[in-house]
Amino acid sequence: MTKRAPKKPLFAAGIFSSPFLSLYTTVICLVVLCVLVLWGTLYQIDHGIYAAKARFFSSWIVLIGGMVPFPGVRLAAAGLILNQAMMLVFKQEWRPAKAGMIITHLGVLVLLVGGGIVSYTARESFLALWEGETSNESLSYHSWDLVTWTKAKPGAPWAVGLDTLRTGHAYSTALPGASVLVENAYHNCVALMRQMPMADSSARMPMFAAIDSIEAQSAASDPSDNIPGVVVTVAAVAGIGAHRVVYGGASEPVCIPCGADTLYCAVRRKPVPLPLAITLIKFIKEDYAGTQMARQYRSTVHAKGADIDREAVISMNKPFRYRHYTFYQSSYSQTGGHQSSSFAVVENRGKWLPYVAGFLMAAGLLLHFCTKLIIHIRKREAP
């Protein structure tokens, strides 16, 4: 049997015969990825998934022992993308027998490139609604604002991102002429309480707990669990500074009387505007018969936007999609006969990329596997 001469690749490599045109590079990149994935997985046991992401999966370089550089997943993946792309263009034989492998590697390329795009562009937030409540903005998991507003104009809040706050700097507020001087800002903290007398002496509980100070905490393994706080001095029009502790976990805002008006101050999760308003009509938790274990969570919502005005059902495994936004059933709360439902909101312009990549890879691998199997069986049956 004569061996068929290999067909030429699409382009001659020429000056591009670099290390990226070598299968050795492919193997090295894959081995590095193996090491990183295994290491990052084990790292999660003690440090949590977010720390592992930051150190291994979303990084270009991993410092071993804080000193020795090692490629991060992004660098290894970038190397693999370059390697795959150059191999496909300069080294791959483009003939029908290789169709499966070509399609598979194209799928891998789409997946890696798509993964990169999504990791830089996708935004995640959440929306928690009580039955009957409507909102056209979700809340950020990780970003917080220092917000001020006045009693006279409650609908016109003034906000500054907590990440941009600098200690010792003064920031203007919703009340003209009043400013807040940031004394300390904490990424994660706990509030220390003290007993305060009630303003209304006829109240049945003469004392209530008020936030006295805040104490810094180390960052939580899940950044969404961090509760920030700020210690500020409010300089009002009258010129008298008021020292205040503004804690992200407080249910009520800090209230500062400023002459005829009152300035309110709070640390709140950063709102993310949505292109539509969502109203939670009904939330249902279905249990397995005779138990309290959930079989299904289902929220009926009304979505109203520029080109949408209809009801939708969001349940486990069945999200609601609108433009680049997707709403997922993520949590719920039942208190005193009232029910609330929480949705994870993801804005992702490249959500279709993994689907395309998945289809290409699966189709390519199946095609290649079947082609090889048929060739193998024909060879065996040949006299």
Place this chain on the structure above:
Amino acid sequence: MIASLRCAVVAAAACAAALFAEGASGAVPETSYQKTDDFASTMILDNGRLKPLDSYARSMLMQFSGRTGFHGMSPTQWLARVIFLPLTAADDKVFLINNPEVVDAIGVSPQKRRRYSFNDIKQGYHQLTGMAREAGAKDAKERTLFENEVVRVSRNLQDYLEISSVLMFLMPYPEFAVRDSAARDLLGISPAAEQLSFYDLAPCSDRIAQAATAAERKDKAGWSVFDMTMMSLSQALQRWRQSRGDQPFHIIPKIVDGREEWLCPWIVMLDAGSGAQARADISSLAAMRAAFISGDAKGFAAAAASFNAAVRRTARPPSPGIELLYNRIDPFAKAKILYGLAAILALMLVTVFAWRWARTLAFVLICAALAPHTFGLIARVIILHRPPLATIYETFLFVAWACAVLGLALELIQRKSLGLLISSLCGFFFLHLAGRYNVGEDSMGMIAAVLNSNFWLTTHIMSVTLGYAGCCCAGVIGHVYIVKKLFLRTPEEKLASTSSALYGILAFGLVFTVIGTMLGGMWADQSWGRFWGWDPKENGALLIILWCAVVFHARLAGIVKQQGMAIGAILSLVLVMFAWIGVNLLGIGMHSYGFTTTGITALYSFLIFEAVFLAAAAVAFFMTRRRAM
């Protein structure tokens, strides 16, 4: 929830009081083991699913003793003893205590088979519950082996007490004794009845209450025996009503607002509005108990059949036929034995001799094993209305099956006995491992809401587990290759078929792991809002893909040859075990429904075996090279 828990605790305490007070209701005659077929098919709502009592009894007995039989009795016969004759059953040694320190701590003399009766343990019961309370307050991850065992045994005792008290209201009880003849006349009780039960007196409760109210109006000093009897009965009835709540034996259906609800006999007994049918159901239970105690097999079967017929008139439970057959056959145990026998033959065929009859016999044994294995999987689909892939136990069953089929397919292509070895060895090993995961739990329990999707279970998990199966088979072939090449020094040319089988099967594993992982990403995108989250379970699958890709690309680049491929396949098997078993042990990530502490010994044993095997292979390799030089 808290109220029902409290009620359950109180009910258990009441039962405990009865069990602790030996002979409280007099001696109960021993009964022979009776035919309990009709009783076995009685439906019960347990763990969110309607199932025959046979399955319930099986899972309870497995939970308590780690076995599905007790002294030749079927699980249903044992359950019948526990609920109809709790004082007799209290001597049954069904509580498995693995840790001898726990036995010491509760002051029980150690038993040879590590199994103890309720009566053996009851002296240390309060000590045990106290220790369990302390251990229970700790985080599960921080508990010692001793504490885990204490919590397990204490929970088993609690469950046992609850089960044994479900028909306590049918048992004669000293506080319901009516000795006064006037009281007997009023209540219509025959003089022959020495002690009465709550069930006997419940119909007369209005008359008792009236007589007690009349007595209350009198001066206490002037109470007659009749008055005292009525007051005592009234208080006892009241105490029972208040102290007992819902119990774990929901066998009586009731239609409420068009919905089917399943109640325990005690709740039906208490609920005056349950209707004539419900009272008839209780009567059937009473008849069953009477027949069981007196050893009247026919009467027992008739009462059970009558109860079941009444249940089916009220509700429409699924037919228990297929589940009873599944329980009776125990298909995976049968399949495991047949795979084991085939594996012995196949091992000899691959390494020592190649007798034709042995090959045929091994093939027949594997086909014979596949029959119950396939039946078991199909039965689970029919019973659970979902693919049998929702728990780690079920994935073992499925991978065992997939490996067996893959091996047979390879055998049909190559006819070199290698496929037989893969089929039988993987079938036996994974069914054995599945058995380890099936101890103390109902293998047909509920699944988390996020898993409640037949489409994704079928597509994603089936693909991934097929990928696992491929890599496992490739791993076995890798071992065979290394053993033959390095230990038996088989010439390279005779290993060509083994090598090509390894390549093909590993490619199969890679294809399906890739497809399954991509489908998993899509499922995660539908459920959690992201395609990929670097969750340990996802990373496990990615590791397998990356490693298989390393092996294939290294072969293509000429970095490794057949021997390197074999080592790569063995390492892919190690990674499969990490992704499949190890990741669940980590207890982190979004796949929390799969977390378990089972399998740690199996995983470590496997890793040690592989480390020793690879080290021995390395030594053999260097010795061969040295000799060649």
